[in-house]
């Protein structure tokens with residue numbers, strides 16, 4: 001037992017410490033959690049207890065350290081844990097794990113490797129377990145980047161990053177944040193796509209929860225097996241449409257893991273609040289079914305009622321375990337489920353489909369910015385999509401909505417400025433009967449047209465967007481056609497990873513004689529054409545979802561609304577500087593992403609308050625500053 005500000009606590013009631021601190025200390029203003037309480041003399045018994053507290057929302061703000069003189073009779077040494085009670089009293093108030101010595105070095109959340117100070121080495125039984133040198137966090141980053149750069153193969157770099165995440169979480173995030181432009185293509189598209197294809201062979205330790213048909217009826221209990229209790233964001237896939245790579249079944253797990261590492265690095269959500277989930281209902285991928293190293297259920301995909309029941313059980317178990325403010329991001333579901341799931345759970349849960357809504361918001365932002373280069377308003381442009389799935393129709397709908405808001409013209413009319421080509425050609429009224437429901441709003445009056453190039457010549461779009469998942473479909477003829485009737489054709493090749501991109505940056509610039517305004521879903525290196533260097537933007541939902549999620553969390557939003565997507569687009573477009581425009585860029589550099597995310601979060605949160613969907617009251621006055629103050633920092637905490 002020990003006492004703090006006149007209140008006594010036992011080992012297992014440390015949650016009380018944070019409440020006491022929150023109530024009584026003037027140094028602690030935001031909701032705080034106790035993250036470590038240790039006796040500084042290193043022995044059970046009398047001594048002083050040093051308590052570390054930090055912002056309960058996102059493990060942000062430099063941790064406040066308080067020295068508390070007290071009597072420790074129960075041996076409160078080397079106790080680490082997190083209090084989840086600050087936010088939601090219904091969740092188990094205190095979880096603790098004991099780590100010192102060797103096990104502290106093996107615990108990725110608390111391990112600092114060679115950065116443990118002399119005092120910490122004494123206090124935590126680390127003497128002899130580490131070589132004598134003590135190095136700084138910055139030097140650790142430099143050292144790690146040095147060794148990662150020695151690998152020539154991107155997948156090896158990916159595996160080195162995953163190993164680091166398992167070894168020292170704060171070093172992993174500092175590396176990612178400090179070198180975001182270099183490491184994004186490793187932990188995210190395109191390399192994450194290859195990692196998913198080979199996930200069975202490279203799988204080492206679970207990084208998220210696998211919920212398969214075997215877990216039916218037990219999902220509530222399965223969620224309890226996850227070590228973290230205070231979850232704020234779940235990214236879930238069923239692996240049926242991983243990027244543009246198709247059905248990768250259970251091996252799709254790389255996607256939720258990658259997306260959530262960006263939630264932390266780019267959006268400042270604390271790692272322990274993130275839960276990657278893969279729902280395994282089987283796979284229709286014959287290669288995987290015949291692969292002896294495949295890690296998923298060896299059966300064809302369950303569909304219909306069996307599928308719906310598993311998803312339903314999952315959705316309700318999530319709400320039961322984590323409350324109604326947990327954000328569930330659907331990722332890389334096939335079209336036929338993605339739209340239905342969003343519609344079904346959009347009114348009962350805080351859900352967001354990144355491929356439909358996140359992609360839409362990022363593309364709309366790029367278009368808003370591109371208008372600065374090409375002129376005209378959104379409704380003066382004509383759009384043609386190749387691919388009428390989640391991304392294509394999601395983007396189209398958001399563009400139509402924005403046009404309608406800007407002009408007052410009804411949505412049914414603004415949609416007529418947008419055309420789509422799918423695998424059967426131009427979507428036209430005569431095909432209506434045979435069309436899936438999400439394609440129907442885009443069936444306009446026109447003769448049937450089979451080929452994309454003929455559709456381009458006939459519709460004469462000012463903007464061409466590829467969202468088909470099929471690579472190399474913007475041929476020379478297509479790009480040249482765009483360049484004949486547009487001074488500056490806007491061309492977005494959104495499909496991922498790079499192998500599925502509709503065309504390369506080099507093709508877009510050379511075939512349009514350097515006139516295209518080009519952006520792609522996966523990154524391309526700058527291109528030299530006729531002595532001039534062209535850098536293109538990455539129209540990837542990674543610009544939006546981290547800040548969007550942060551905005552929902554800091555406002556305590558209970559539902560996602562389309563107007564939040566529109567303000568997120570505006571916030572992103574506002575971050576494109578004059579200097580960026582001068583280089584022909586329509587997206588800001590990723591190196592500014594945390595600032596960008598804070599701006600997106602502030603606008604999304606403001607919209608949540610305006611719409612009456614926010615529950616965290618009162619509304620902070622300066623939402624940008626508040627968002628920034630809530631963001632997770634990978635700085636090491638000192639354990640004294």
Ligand SMILES: O=C([O-])CC(=O)C(=O)O
Pocket residue numbers: 189242243244332354355495496521540541
């Ligand atoms: O993951 C990415 O790079 C973008 C995305 O959501 C997808 O392609 O499905």
Ligand SMILES: [Mg+2]
Pocket residue numbers: 243331332354355
């Ligand atoms: Mg996706």
